[in-house]
Amino acid sequence: MAQGDGAAFSHDEPNTQHPGSDFKSTIHYLLEAGADPKFKGCDESAIEAGILRNMSTGIFLQLLEGGADPYDKGHCDYHAFGLALVQGFSDKLLRLLEFIKSHACQGHWLQIPTDLDFSRPEAGIQLVLGCLPQVGLINFKYDKGETMLHGAVSKANLNLAESLLDHSDDVTFEDMYYGTPLHKAVGRIRDLHQAELRREVWEDFQLANVAMYNPTVGKSRLSFLSWDRYP
Incomplete structure (x- = not known):
């Protein structure tokens, strides 16, 4: 397995440089x-x-x-x-x-x-x-x-x-909320997928309450009846 020298995983991109701010x-x-x-x-x-x-x-x-x-x-x-x-x-x-x-x-x-x-x-x-x-x-x-x-x-x-x-x-260490690191990885992939789906819905419909979009309800594009949750 790669030793991971660190050169490839720096996320250093300052978020504090906004126009007009000091x-x-x-x-x-x-x-x-x-x-x-x-x-x-x-x-x-x-x-x-x-x-x-x-x-x-x-x-x-x-x-x-x-x-x-x-x-x-x-x-x-x-x-x-x-x-x-x-x-x-x-x-x-x-x-x-x-x-x-x-x-x-x-x-x-x-x-x-x-x-x-x-x-x-x-x-x-x-x-x-x-x-x-x-x-x-x-x-x-x-x-x-x-x-x-x-x-x-x-x-x-x-x-x-x-x-x-x-x-x-x-x-194999099992966290009480997220399970093993494998469970965590799957959950993280799902989060990223959900974020992309919400972005698409926002672009298609210009909705203010995209957080309530539930892509797990059949073929429906929108659901205002339930909050996003695990299927």
Whole structure:
């Protein structure tokens, strides 16, 4: 199975560059005014939000330099670098590791070697993947009962999924909500199919309530009687 060097599964495309917006200055002013980057709103820290919402690397570094904790665990129970790994943001993972190198937490299982090449996108991925089995986190059950393999499948992060399997992740582990990673993959394919069907209906009919479209009802194009559910 492929070793998944990480070069092919970076999803780094910032979602914070909208015309007329200046989020970097906004973050700067908030931090200058005393905003706490470690505060967790709805159990979500600023650094976790930055990863989940794919903020630009510049804003990401602002949060770290403003006091955000790179070792923090959010509501998903991932460390920030674990979350960046699963989401497929290799550039943010490297920036996290680069920051950790100069702000090391003594005794933590993730230590940055002095010869780590930060110019290689796959370097951070290989480092974290190499450490996970040593500390028993390769099959760790995160919040909501998912393993990292479930998360990688959900995000269509297939190179990471292959790498996790190469590192002995448990393909038979059964999550209480989603079943095995195979169930998760099938469910994810269905979600993508449903989204495409809704897009087609929207284009055909210009409907505002496309969320109620149910493609499982015979040959009917529309059903306003039931919410979308598994057949």
